[in-house]
Amino acid sequence: MVNAVELSEVSVQLGNVLALDAVSVTFEQGARVGVVGPNGAGKTTLANVVSGYYHPSEGRVIVHGTDVTRAVPARIAQLGVGRSLQSVGRVQGITALQFVALGLETRWPVGLVHTVLGTPAGRRAERWARAEAMSLLEEMDLARYAQVALEDCPYGVRKYVDVLRTLVGLARVIVLDEPTSGLSEDERSEMHDFLARWTSESPTTLLLIDHDVGFVRGLCSRSVALDAGKLVAAGATDEVLTDPRVIRCFTG
Numbered sequence: 620m621v622n623a624v625e626l627s628e629v630s631v632q633l634g635n636v637l638a639l640d641a642v643s644v645t646f647e648q649g650a651r652v653g654v655v656g657p658n659g660a661g662k663t664t665l666a667n668v669v670s671g672y673y674h675p676s677e678g679r680v681i682v683h684g685t686d687v688t689r690a691v692p693a694r695i696a697q698l699g700v701g702r703s704l705q706s707v708g709r710v711q712g713i714t715a716l717q718f719v720a721l722g723l724e725t726r727w728p729v730g731l732v733h734t735v736l737g738t739p740a741g742r743r744a745e746r747w748a749r750a751e752a753m754s755l756l757e758e759m760d761l762a763r764y765a766q767v768a769l770e771d772c773p774y775g776v777r778k779y780v781d782v783l784r785t786l787v788g789l790a791r792v793i794v795l796d797e798p799t800s801g802l803s804e805d806e807r808s809e810m811h812d813f814l815a816r817w818t819s820e821s822p823t824t825l826l827l828i829d830h831d832v833g834f835v836r837g838l839c840s841r842s843v844a845l846d847a848g849k850l851v852a853a854g855a856t857d858e859v860l861t862d863p864r865v866i867r868c869f870t871g
């Protein structure tokens with residue numbers, strides 16, 4: 620099996636916190652892997668390391684065979700890693716439609732320079748992205764929010780729009796950071812069904828970060844558990860989630 624992502628002995632020091640502590644873990648290509656752990660376990664830090672927002676203080680990160688330990692986020696995105704944001708509430712000054720269209724950048728039919736220079740090809744590409752983003756919002760029954768600034772959309776809509784932005788790029792590796800945090804029970808179950816549909820149709824590798832183990836259980840056959848920056852368990856989801864060491868770190 621080819622590895623989509625490999626972390627080898629990765630440590631990340633943030634201020635005086637060791638947010639990841641010598642974590643070695645591999646994510647196989649095409650696998651749907653849950654990343655679970657209590658608050659502060661290092662889950663978002665792992666997402667940040669895989670997408671290049673943080674660089675490890677020790678260890679190596681490999682994406683599809685390429686060492687990206689020191690790579691910037693744009694380079695890692697080019698290599699086919701897309702990620703959603705845990706704190707989508709901070710995104711401002713962009714409409715829901717524009718935000719989804721941003722996710723299409725990796726599928727842009729012409730070089731971005733055409734868009735920047737406003738050439739006819741660039742304008743056509745922009746129209747394509749807008750139309751594509753609009754039809755996706757329609758499919759999700761979110762078309763009425765297309766022209767609404769993201770900060771003015773209801774919280775649940777913002778989460779959906781961000782997940783959509785992440786998925787539409789058709790990245791080879793998708794990292795979703797707490798797609799259900801702050802969602803109601805109904806929204807959570809809608810998100811579950813949406814991701815289940817999407818994963819059944821897509822060959823993408825999925826790293827699904829969530830502290831809701833029930834949500835992970837429904838979508839991921841493999842899981843890894845983190846606690847206080849350390850890898851506690853990795854393997855089949857059922858085994859990881861029933862591992863007494865994992866249960867202990869959730870119950871404190």
Ligand SMILES: Nc1ncnc2c1ncn2[C@@H]1O[C@H](COP(=O)(O)OP(=O)(O)O)[C@@H](O)[C@H]1O
Binds near residue numbers: 634661665
């Ligand atoms: N920018 C930062 N500066 C200092 N410490 C941080 C920073 N970001 C996260 N941390 C700390 O690193 C640890 C792991 O955080 P995080 O990866 O966000 O955990 P999780 O996503 O599992 O809740 C926590 O103790 C958190 O307080």
Ligand SMILES: [Mg+2]
Binds near residue numbers: 664
């Ligand atoms: Mg987090």
